[in-house]
Amino acid sequence: MSKERIQISEALYDIMPSDYQDLVKSATYGKEDRGWKDIGTSKELIEQHSLCAGCPESMAFRYILASLPNPEDTVMVGSTGCTSLVFPMVAVHNIHSLFGNQNAIASGLKRALSVRFPGRVKDVVVLAGDGATVDIGLDMTLQAWFRQEKFTTICFDNELYANTGGQESGLMQKGFVAKMAPVGKLFDKVRLPEIARESGCHYVVNCTVSKPSLVEKVIRNAVHIAREIGPTYLQLYTPCILEIGKNSMEGLQEMRDSEKPTERFAYKEYISEPAKQLLTELAAKDKERKAAAKQLAAQAQAN
Amino acid sequence: MSDYRVLPGPEHFLPPAAASMGIRLPNPGQAHINGVITSEEDAYDEAARQFLMAKVPTIFPGPLVLWAWNEKAAKKATAIRHLFNTLKECVQPGQKPMLIPMPDYRPKYPKINPEVEINPNHPNLTIWHNKIDCCIFIGVHCHQANLSLKIIRGGTSCYTIAMCAQAGHEDAMLSFRDASVEKIMRLADTIKRLKGTVQPRLASANNGVSN
Numbered sequence: 374m375s376k377e378r379i380q381i382s383e384a385l386y387d388i389m390p391s392d393y394q395d396l397v398k399s400a401t402y403g404k405e406d407r408g409w410k411d412i413g414t415s416k417e418l419i420e421q422h423s424l425c426a427g428c429p430e431s432m433a434f435r436y437i438l439a440s441l442p443n444p445e446d447t448v449m450v451g452s453t454g455c456t457s458l459v460f461p462m463v464a465v466h467n468i469h470s471l472f473g474n475q476n477a478i479a480s481g482l483k484r485a486l487s488v489r490f491p492g493r494v495k496d497v498v499v500l501a502g503d504g505a506t507v508d509i510g511l512d513m514t515l516q517a518w519f520r521q522e523k524f525t526t527i528c529f530d531n532e533l534y535a536n537t538g539g540q541e542s543g544l545m546q547k548g549f550v551a552k553m554a555p556v557g558k559l560f561d562k563v564r565l566p567e568i569a570r571e572s573g574c575h576y577v578v579n580c581t582v583s584k585p586s587l588v589e590k591v592i593r594n595a596v597h598i599a600r601e602i603g604p605t606y607l608q609l610y611t612p613c614i615l616e617i618g619k620n621s622m623e624g625l626q627e628m629r630d631s632e633k634p635t636e637r638f639a640y641k642e643y644i645s646e647p648a649k650q651l652l653t654e655l656a657a658k659d660k661e662r663k664a665a666a667k668q669l670a671a672q673a674q675a676n
Numbered sequence: 677m678s679d680y681r682v683l684p685g686p687e688h689f690l691p692p693a694a695a696s697m698g699i700r701l702p703n704p705g706q707a708h709i710n711g712v713i714t715s716e717e718d719a720y721d722e723a724a725r726q727f728l729m730a731k732v733p734t735i736f737p738g739p740l741v742l743w744a745w746n747e748k749a750a751k752k753a754t755a756i757r758h759l760f761n762t763l764k765e766c767v768q769p770g771q772k773p774m775l776i777p778m779p780d781y782r783p784k785y786p787k788i789n790p791e792v793e794i795n796p797n798h799p800n801l802t803i804w805h806n807k808i809d810c811c812i813f814i815g816v817h818c819h820q821a822n823l824s825l826k827i828i829r830g831g832t833s834c835y836t837i838a839m840c841a842q843a844g845h846e847d848a849m850l851s852f853r854d855a856s857v858e859k860i861m862r863l864a865d866t867i868k869r870l871k872g873t874v875q876p877r878l879a880s881a882n883n884g885v886s887n
Contacts, residue, residue: 381742381743382742382743382749382752382753383744385742385753385777390779390792390793
């Protein structure tokens with residue numbers, strides 16, 4: 374699996390827009406150890422996005438797309454929300470589902486891909502906002518976990534309905550007043566990470582996207598565990614800077630403030646026993662691969 | 677048989693699907709011109725004439741030929757390049773043939789650069805920007821081709837031709853079916869044969885822009 378499958382016809386190469394030429398020349402499809410460090414040295418799988426200036430969601434998108442272990446054989450399922458404005462600019466197969474329907478679509482898709490491509494690893498990753506995941510689509514989210522569907526669910530948690538003007542969502546914190554929720558939220562933020570654990574997810578993480586290396590780690594873990602064992606869930610804080618009254622350059626600081634040990638996005642992780650075992654095996658294999666590569670390099674230098 | 681004719685627009689904002697107006701697709705070995713079933717021979721001649729008359733005759737290759745999925749796709753791409761080169765050789769001064777790709781179907785709104793690409797979700801932008809008055813779609817999946825052809829018919833006066841690999845497109849003004857390398861080469865040959873037999877509509881061209 375690699376860029377061999379993504380080639381431009383030679384006779385028409387010169388007329389292809391440069392972003393497509395760059396994708397073929399220097400995107401990291403097929404690269405075994407791809408990650409956030411490729412950003413800046415290779416073509417990213419996201420073109421210009423249409424999110425607001427400084428939106429942390431755009432950072433999250435960049436880190437996630439750089440970290441997917443198998444982008445050429447990954448299908449992402451999105452839903453209505455700010456994320457759906459970005460997917461047209463993403464060079465990974467993706468499906469836009471009805472609002473809230475994303476985990477149901479992903480369930481069918483994952484099963485169909487297993488039947489259609491039995492010998493090939495095909496990853497499915499759901500990426501939706503908190504409205505789609507926790508409010509409108511909670512039924513589909515939970516049912517997919519109960520059924521132990523083998524895909525990753527990522528929730529971009531901005532704690533409200535951002536692109537419709539700031540309505541209250543289940544993941545909004547208690548007491549928060551938004552433009553379209555003037556009374557303030559009356560009940561606590563829904564504890565979806567805990568619910569995910571109890572619903573059968575094998576890997577659950579609650580964090581912000583302030584650290585690209587952390588995002589890379591959790592994405593890789595989540596996709597590998599979902600591939601082999603069962604459902605995984607990542608809840609990533611991507612604050613809507615407009616709706617919480619911040620400036621474009623303040624998104625990163627907002628995330629840093631919210632991930633302090635006593636705050637609601639302090640790093641929280643749950644790994645099931647089978648998932649722990651898998652991660653240990655993967656780490657051992659990775660170590661072996663790196664040692665072999667090092668040895669080869671040393672041999673080449675000696676010759 | 678329907679009285680409806682698939683003619684250059686602008687028809688109106690939401691033109692009816694030609695199929696809903698009773699236009700049917702050609703059988704193998706046939707083509708259609710303006711919705712009337714005709715022989716392939718006539719269609720080659722008419723397509724060539726339209727290209728030779730146009731101020732900005734344009735080829736829009738789609739993902740099925742732009743990307744080298746297989747050997748056949750690569751061969752079609754080579755044939756399309758030959759068609760474009762032939763067109764360039766056969767037009768008169770003042771005519772400006774173009775080759776503009778439709779690399780994929782993502783609705784890249786509003787990032788589309790109409791100078792370098794066409795997008796099926798707003799093809800009129802590329803038609804308007806480049807003042808295209810005759811175009812041919814090759815290697816575009818049927819659904820996206822139909823969508824584009826309808827939008828173009830709705831908002832521009834561009835003459836549309838489809839070189840379809842399946843059963844043809846009733847929403848184009850002229851459509852071939854079962855596209856192959858041979859058919860693309862034959863269209864190029866016809867353009868060469870009819871070179872100089874028709875006059876380009878340079879003075880009267882309204883540049884595809886009609887609203």
